Amino acid sequence: xxxxxxxxxxxxxxxxxxxISGGPVRSLRARYPLLxxxxxxxxxxxxxxxxxxxxxxxxxxxxxxxxxxxYLGQSATPQAVANIRAELGLDQPAVSRYLDWLGxxxxxxxxxxxxxxxxxxxxxxxxxxxxxxxxxxxxxVAVPLAVGLGMLSVLYRDRFADRFINVLSLGAISLPEFFVxxxxxxxxxxxxGWVSFPSTVYAxxxxxxxxxxxxxxxxxxxxxxxxxxxRMTRAAILNVMSQxxxxxxxxxxxxxxxxxxxxxxxxALAPIINVVALNLAYLVVGVVVVEVVFVYPGMGQYMVDAVxxxxxxxxQACGLIFASVYIVLNMVADILGILANPRLRHPR
Amino acid sequence: MAELLEIRNLRIEATIWPPGEAARDxxxxxxxxxxxxxxxxxxxxxESGAGKSTIGLAALGYGRGGVRIxxxxxxxxxxxxxxxxxxxxxSVRGARVAYVAQSAAAAFNPAxxxxxxxxxxxxxxxxxxxxxxxxxxxxxxxxxGLPDPERFGARYPHQVSGGQxxxxxxxxxxxxxxxxxVFDEPTTALDVTTQIDVLAAIKAAIAETGTAAIYVxxxxxxxxxxxxxxxxxxxxxxxxxxxxxxxxxxxxxxxTRRLVTVRTAExxxxxxxxxxxxxxxxxxxxxxxxxxLSDVTMHLPRGQTLAVVGESxxxxxxxxxxxxxxxxxxxxxxxxxxxxxxxxLRHRTRDDLRAIQMISQxxxxxxNPRHTVAQIIGRPLRxxxxxxxxxxxxxxxxxxxxIELDPSLAHRYPAELSGGQKQRVAIARALAAEPEIILCxxxxxxxxxxxxxxxxxLLLRLQAETGTSYLFITHDIAIVRAIADSVAVxxxxxxxxxxPKREVxxxxxxxxxxxxxxxxxxxxxxxxxxxxxxxxMGSAGH
Numbered sequence: 001x002x003x004x005x006x007x008x009x010x011x012x013x014x015x016x017x018x019x020i021s022g023g024p025v026r027s028l029r030a031r032y033p034l035l036x037x038x039x040x041x042x043x044x045x046x047x048x049x050x051x052x053x054x055x056x057x058x059x060x061x062x063x064x065x066x067x068x069x070x071y072l073g074q075s076a077t078p079q080a081v082a083n084i085r086a087e088l089g090l091d092q093p094a095v096s097r098y099l100d101w102l103g104x105x106x107x108x109x110x111x112x113x114x115x116x117x118x119x120x121x122x123x124x125x126x127x128x129x130x131x132x133x134x135x136x137x138x139x140x141v142a143v144p145l146a147v148g149l150g151m152l153s154v155l156y157r158d159r160f161a162d163r164f165i166n167v168l169s170l171g172a173i174s175l176p177e178f179f180v181x182x183x184x185x186x187x188x189x190x191x192x193g194w195v196s197f198p199s200t201v202y203a204x205x206x207x208x209x210x211x212x213x214x215x216x217x218x219x220x221x222x223x224x225x226x227x228x229x230x231r232m233t234r235a236a237i238l239n240v241m242s243q244x245x246x247x248x249x250x251x252x253x254x255x256x257x258x259x260x261x262x263x264x265x266x267x268a269l270a271p272i273i274n275v276v277a278l279n280l281a282y283l284v285v286g287v288v289v290v291e292v293v294f295v296y297p298g299m300g301q302y303m304v305d306a307v308x309x310x311x312x313x314x315x316q317a318c319g320l321i322f323a324s325v326y327i328v329l330n331m332v333a334d335i336l337g338i339l340a341n342p343r344l345r346h347p348r
Numbered sequence: 349m350a351e352l353l354e355i356r357n358l359r360i361e362a363t364i365w366p367p368g369e370a371a372r373d374x375x376x377x378x379x380x381x382x383x384x385x386x387x388x389x390x391x392x393x394x395e396s397g398a399g400k401s402t403i404g405l406a407a408l409g410y411g412r413g414g415v416r417i418x419x420x421x422x423x424x425x426x427x428x429x430x431x432x433x434x435x436x437x438x439s440v441r442g443a444r445v446a447y448v449a450q451s452a453a454a455a456f457n458p459a460x461x462x463x464x465x466x467x468x469x470x471x472x473x474x475x476x477x478x479x480x481x482x483x484x485x486x487x488x489x490x491x492x493g494l495p496d497p498e499r500f501g502a503r504y505p506h507q508v509s510g511g512q513x514x515x516x517x518x519x520x521x522x523x524x525x526x527x528x529x530v531f532d533e534p535t536t537a538l539d540v541t542t543q544i545d546v547l548a549a550i551k552a553a554i555a556e557t558g559t560a561a562i563y564v565x566x567x568x569x570x571x572x573x574x575x576x577x578x579x580x581x582x583x584x585x586x587x588x589x590x591x592x593x594x595x596x597x598x599x600x601x602x603x604t605r606r607l608v609t610v611r612t613a614e615x616x617x618x619x620x621x622x623x624x625x626x627x628x629x630x631x632x633x634x635x636x637x638x639x640x641l642s643d644v645t646m647h648l649p650r651g652q653t654l655a656v657v658g659e660s661x662x663x664x665x666x667x668x669x670x671x672x673x674x675x676x677x678x679x680x681x682x683x684x685x686x687x688x689x690x691x692x693l694r695h696r697t698r699d700d701l702r703a704i705q706m707i708s709q710x711x712x713x714x715x716n717p718r719h720t721v722a723q724i725i726g727r728p729l730r731x732x733x734x735x736x737x738x739x740x741x742x743x744x745x746x747x748x749x750x751i752e753l754d755p756s757l758a759h760r761y762p763a764e765l766s767g768g769q770k771q772r773v774a775i776a777r778a779l780a781a782e783p784e785i786i787l788c789x790x791x792x793x794x795x796x797x798x799x800x801x802x803x804x805x806l807l808l809r810l811q812a813e814t815g816t817s818y819l820f821i822t823h824d825i826a827i828v829r830a831i832a833d834s835v836a837v838x839x840x841x842x843x844x845x846x847x848p849k850r851e852v853x854x855x856x857x858x859x860x861x862x863x864x865x866x867x868x869x870x871x872x873x874x875x876x877x878x879x880x881x882x883x884x885m886g887s888a889g890h
Binding site for chain 2: 243244245247248249250251252253254255258262263266267342343346
């Protein structure tokens with residue numbers, strides 16, 4: 001009976017010494033809780049990115065079919081197929097190919113396109129720029145509009161303006177983007193002739209013309225993401241509106257808009273930031289359909305083309321970039337959410 | 349002389365939706381009239397549901413949670429503020445009439461600095477410019493006894509204590525120089541040793557600024573310290589109204605007399621306390637790195653009541669978690685009938701679990717809102733004794749009878765019961781397990797005094813009938829006096845005093861117990877001043 005008890009006692013002693021030796025880490029956490037929290041969040045993103053890169057590589061690896069076979073056609077001799085495979089490095093073991101690819105990516109080199117034999121990085125550079133431009137234009141319209149409409153619908157909650165905003169944005173989110181896209185093309189591009197179609201842009205295009213070209217895809221994207229952000233803003237602020245400090249503000253004789261903007265919104269920031277980040281990520285990643293509808297030379301179209309010819313370096317590169325956008329935007333959202341919390345910004 | 353505030357025939361209604369019936373309006377407050385002269389303080393007193401906060405808020409033309417002022421007049425300096433419209437009301441609120449809420453911790457916006465919130469109303473109403481407002485804030489912080497008044501405003505609400513926030517809220521109300529301040533239970537959420545300081549600070553600030561005040565509270569002893577007049581309310585109607593001294597010493601209405609002599613529960617202290625049922629031996633408990641209990645030792649004699657008294661943060665609820673096994677202690681052990689109990693809940697036998705039951709402060713949150721009373725009480729009957737159908741129904745009825753509830757309540761849901769009834773159901777659920785020990789964690793602190801008194805009487809009667817032992821956790825010295833056999837005083841996780849009640853509550857005291865005992869408000873005017881005077885003399889003497 002005495003034996004195990006003694007063993008347990010020394011085990012507890014071991015934990016105590018381990019805790020004491022962990023002193024510096026603990027004091028760091030106690031002194032800079034915010035920095036430690038941010039460091040953890042960034043490390044998590046880095047780990048997630050690495051895991052995603054592996055999943056993308058494995059996923060592409062697991063796809064049926066073979067580029068050399070597809071490229072050379074049915075009548076290819078085994079020797080020709082083997083030559084192509086050797087040329088592209090496909091005869092190497094998967095592990096070394098993954099490490100090669102990852103090393104290249106870290107240097108900013110995504111390898112060569114199998115189909116065009118051009119550098120993937122160079123090709124992507126221009127197209128990623130186009131996609132980001134489209135997403136940026138949509139975001140700069142949609143985010144303030146959504147947050148503003150959200151606050152307005154809180155101000156007029158359960159009244160006509162609130163219902164109107166709700167119904168309109170719900171209608172917009174219910175229609176698929178290709179339908180909205182074609183509808184806009186029909187009305188504004190063809191019947192009214194206000195904007196040009198297709199929305200093709202090219203390098204060296206003047207800024208004004210470029211803006212005009214993206215007007216319709218931007219409008220489509222705004223309509224698609226608006227409702228989600230607007231409704232989340234409304235819900236997040238309404239959630240705060242029942243707090244006691246809102247009543248305090250009301251009993252101070254403040255105006256309704258000041259109460260919403262100054263007293264409610266700052267406390268609803270974390271959920272709003274999160275939904276905005278998700279929608280921004282969607283703007284970058286989910287534009288494939290919109291880009292195809294409007295014949296817009298962005299990442300989405302590039303990836304669709306590459307998939308159809310099994311151009312794996314391009315597919316991998318696009319996948320990794322899309323994943324990075326998601327992970328980075330969500331990380332930024334979490335970091336802003338942490339910073340928006342005064343308890344973490346100003347520890348006791 | 350023209351009165352500052354004149355409330356005449358005030359009627360306030362709310363819409364209710366009784367299940368299965370059409371919505372209808374019911375009066376919350378009916379036919380209330382009183383006047384208040386400049387610089388005077390009126391105390392509104394009553395139990396919950398008496399409408400006292402509602403009347404206080406009506407002085408700002410505000411109806412909380414959808415209640416509507418449907419009749420009467422609220423005249424401020426002769427002008428009916430109810431006829432002002434939204435814009436006009438805004439110019440009154442926060443400028444001429446200000447409000448101090450019960451929970452300052454919830455009433456301050458966590459996203460902004462205290463100072464910015466304190467000066468906001470004065471700046472928005474154009475009463476002071478920013479620099480002047482900051483100077484006045486620092487001055488008020490000093491009057492209210494806040495530390496480092498020049499820099500106090502730079503902090504965020506979470507960085508200061510509850511008592512400090514309550515004083516900051518008072519500063520926020522007083523800053524624009526209002527003619528009337530409504531204090532809505534400003535010290536109810538505070539510990540008793542903090543309450544006395546905040547009460548003194550509020551009284552000093554009222555005297556300094558010369559504002560009139562409506563002081564809402566359920567605690568007659570508290571309102572006796574600050575009010576010139578007292579109005580006693582019950583179910584939205586006036587019971588009695590008169591000078592504070594008269595209401596306390598010579599009340600006319602029967603209801604007021606009951607309020608004045610509320611505590612009638614009384615148990616005789618047991619002589620022999622040697623038969624130990626539960627031994628808490630050197631218990632230390634932590635949440636993560638935070639040590640909440642250090643080396644706590646006490647014992648509970650069989651069939652008796654051990655009161656564990658302490659303020660918030662003293663670790664008294666943590667002690668209950670250790671005894672129940674919810675929080676295995678970091679050190680020390682708990683013995684039940686001389687046998688060590690397994691520290692963790694999951695290692696305890698069913699009979700260990702049955703022997704120790706618990707009643708918590710919030711009966712509301714301790715019951716499944718979708719279970720009926722019969723299901724709630726029947727659950728332990730089935731779990732511990734395997735009772736089913738007919739026999740279980742009979743036992744439920746028996747238990748309801750034992751806790752003095754009508755057996756027809758068995759089919760109700762918790763939401764259909766009053767606070768006192770819910771706590772009785774919680775007691776019945778604990779009793780159903782036929783426990784040796786019931787842990788009572790502040791079972792009466794959320795209840796009105798008269799209801800609480802009934803619960804205490806019930807607990808005493810059940811103890812006499814069943815011989816159950818109570819570990820009774822409370823912050824209320826009066827309850828300790830009424831029901832305890834032995835007492836443990838907890839302060840910051842340590843036992844500062846433990847023993848039979850007659851020894852613990854008798855001098856000589858240690859410093860903390862002394863402070864705790866003298867901070868309990870007494871029902872007489874001038875008590876506050878006399879305590880503060882003795883304290884000053886004490887500190888001068890040291």
